[in-house]
Amino acid sequence: MPHHADPAMQECITACLDCYSTCTSMAMNHCLMLGGEHVAKDHFTLMMACAEICRTSAHFMLIGSPHHKHTCAECAEICEQCADDCERLGDMDDCVAACRACAESCRRMAA
Amino acid sequence: MPHHADPAMQECITACLDCYSTCTSMAMNHCLMLGGEHVAKDHFTLMMACAEICRTSAHFMLIGSPHHKHTCAECAEICEQCADDCERLGDMDDCVAACRACAESCRRMAA
Amino acid sequence: MPHHADPAMQECITACLDCYSTCTSMAMNHCLMLGGEHVAKDHFTLMMACAEICRTSAHFMLIGSPHHKHTCAECAEICEQCADDCERLGDMDDCVAACRACAESCRRMAA
Amino acid sequence: MPHHADPAMQECITACLDCYSTCTSMAMNHCLMLGGEHVAKDHFTLMMACAEICRTSAHFMLIGSPHHKHTCAECAEICEQCADDCERLGDMDDCVAACRACAESCRRMAA
Numbered sequence: 001m002p003h004h005a006d007p008a009m010q011e012c013i014t015a016c017l018d019c020y021s022t023c024t025s026m027a028m029n030h031c032l033m034l035g036g037e038h039v040a041k042d043h044f045t046l047m048m049a050c051a052e053i054c055r056t057s058a059h060f061m062l063i064g065s066p067h068h069k070h071t072c073a074e075c076a077e078i079c080e081q082c083a084d085d086c087e088r089l090g091d092m093d094d095c096v097a098a099c100r101a102c103a104e105s106c107r108r109m110a111a
Numbered sequence: 112m113p114h115h116a117d118p119a120m121q122e123c124i125t126a127c128l129d130c131y132s133t134c135t136s137m138a139m140n141h142c143l144m145l146g147g148e149h150v151a152k153d154h155f156t157l158m159m160a161c162a163e164i165c166r167t168s169a170h171f172m173l174i175g176s177p178h179h180k181h182t183c184a185e186c187a188e189i190c191e192q193c194a195d196d197c198e199r200l201g202d203m204d205d206c207v208a209a210c211r212a213c214a215e216s217c218r219r220m221a222a
Numbered sequence: 223m224p225h226h227a228d229p230a231m232q233e234c235i236t237a238c239l240d241c242y243s244t245c246t247s248m249a250m251n252h253c254l255m256l257g258g259e260h261v262a263k264d265h266f267t268l269m270m271a272c273a274e275i276c277r278t279s280a281h282f283m284l285i286g287s288p289h290h291k292h293t294c295a296e297c298a299e300i301c302e303q304c305a306d307d308c309e310r311l312g313d314m315d316d317c318v319a320a321c322r323a324c325a326e327s328c329r330r331m332a333a
Numbered sequence: 334m335p336h337h338a339d340p341a342m343q344e345c346i347t348a349c350l351d352c353y354s355t356c357t358s359m360a361m362n363h364c365l366m367l368g369g370e371h372v373a374k375d376h377f378t379l380m381m382a383c384a385e386i387c388r389t390s391a392h393f394m395l396i397g398s399p400h401h402k403h404t405c406a407e408c409a410e411i412c413e414q415c416a417d418d419c420e421r422l423g424d425m426d427d428c429v430a431a432c433r434a435c436a437e438s439c440r441r442m443a444a
Contacts, residue, residue: 004362028396029337032263049176063361065160115251139285140226143374152365174250271398287382
């Protein structure tokens, strides 16, 4: 794990990579298998957007860029929306949990 | 090229991918070869951050996410900083041009 | 555009980024809109795998890594499979064309 | 963590994301700070290539693509080279460990 990062940042990198993993895996396996509302354009795109901004925010922290504050702020916003949408659909508990945890960690990092 | 995107968005995707390509290539070849100030932590990290946010902004437009406005706003800001820093160092004309063009296109997309 | 790359490599970078753009855009917009077979797990995953390996192969060429030969070989294989699968489904002409062009360019680069 | 993946694949995803994190962080912070041989073109590019193929291999497993076997095979090869080069330079123990662990896990996944 990255030395240059203090414990709060290390925890945020972990939360981002975990949320990236969960969103990508659930969208591309669980949602594609279930079909119906789970592959509706808006929901599916939100999950993939969430995966991408998490991957990017982790990257900004890993490269040691001060702009990570801005990517983390955006990440927190998208994660909250994704958690809400997954909650609405149901049957997406792991995704809801990963998104809420990442949103909270990213908000602290962005402050 | 993406059908779902109107001409302004298509042009912005192209500008982002061109800036991503130029920053990545110049940092990882030109700057590593020259050494000295070109591999100073702050400059090199700014170039890699610029490459990453350009790649991400293109991705948000390609997946058709409404959050592309936020990634494009951040992209415009980082591109301007990268252009300024490359101008200061000198010998980075292609990077300055790609960053300025991408910043302008992203500002319009973010509006 | 990258200086360090000779014209053949520059053309391959362009082909990879174009195929990445087309596959991502068509999967996440066209296929999600059409539904049915277009969002079947195997087809949709193949399109996203194709997008990712194209993005990665372009990156390996841009950073000037000798391992680009291996990523380009894998890229050529996935692009051909994606082109075949899009041809079978129909209504995916732009994707077929981008995948065939990228496969051909990557095969030359891998040789 | 991804449900669709069996325990061996889950462990390989974790190893890939850990190696991606360590290589990216050490190259962009430790190596840029130390300078000298640590920012030599060949070494630095190998570290960034290693980070990228790890990120990509994790992605292929997360999206549930059968092509993950090929990306994991390439990942194992690049990780071993990166571990060797970091060992030669010295002062890169965390990177050596993350690369060796990822190489071993990816070799099993590719088999």
